[in-house]
Amino acid sequence: MSKQILFIQGGGEGGYEADKELVTSLQAALGEEYMISYPEMRWDEAAADFGWTKQIGEEIAQADNGLVLVGHSFGASMILKYLSETTINKKIKGVFLLAAPFWSGDEAWKAGFKLKSDFANSLPADVVYYLYHSKDDDEVPIFHFHQYKKKLARANFREVNSGAHQFGNDLALVAEDIKSL
Template identity: 55%
Template structure:
């Protein structure tokens, strides 16, 4: 049976299309023993979380009993929010987060996507967590990684020298970590 990976793309105009290259990179690097799902998550401007949490929950429910979760940028931050606010009945074999933004500030539009203060306490402790961030990320400042390393000290952290926000469309380092599980 193939190992299932649910990959949640980043947000913004063209986020799904741009991140399909990242999901394709995972498929190529992981080979036939893995199945990478890359569903398109749609923005709903009328909801505080833009509708992402419900859609992520639905996608998780459609997978088998064991799953690897991966996300890029907005998708990575929303995976963390989902896991910190919902109980998942599946066995999560790993959580892989590439360039997750840390949402802060008092703007109304951010309130539904911010993590609660003690979010890390709600993440199951038995899930291996991997964090990736490029030092030359032009979208999500590299300094956001510090927030996550402080709050998720159990995480394996990979600081990537170059590749920008899209990691040069190459997630071979993430695939290597997934294979190590």
């Protein structure tokens, strides 16, 4: 039986297409023992979070226990939002977040993206968390990664020297950490 991974794409125009290369890299590094589900996220302009947390919940509900979640950029931040604000009925084995923005500020358009101040205390306790960030990421600067380090002390943090926002389309490091579970 394959080990299940749910990969949530990054946002923005072309996010799904751009992140296909990340999914391909991760699948190649993990091998046939793993099966990656990569749904294309729909944008609901009327929802404060564009409807992503609802869609993430629907995808998790369809999965088996022992699921591994991987998210890139906006998708990574929405995974954290979903997990910290929803009671999860599935066993999640690990959460791997790539270039996650840490939403802050008072702008109205960010309100639906921001985590609650005590979000870390609301995350499922029996789950392993990994966060990854490239020092040379111009889209989501390394500052965001350091904010998560302050707030989510129990997570594992991997700061890489280069690869920019797309990690050079090489997720071998992420695959190694997933295999270690």
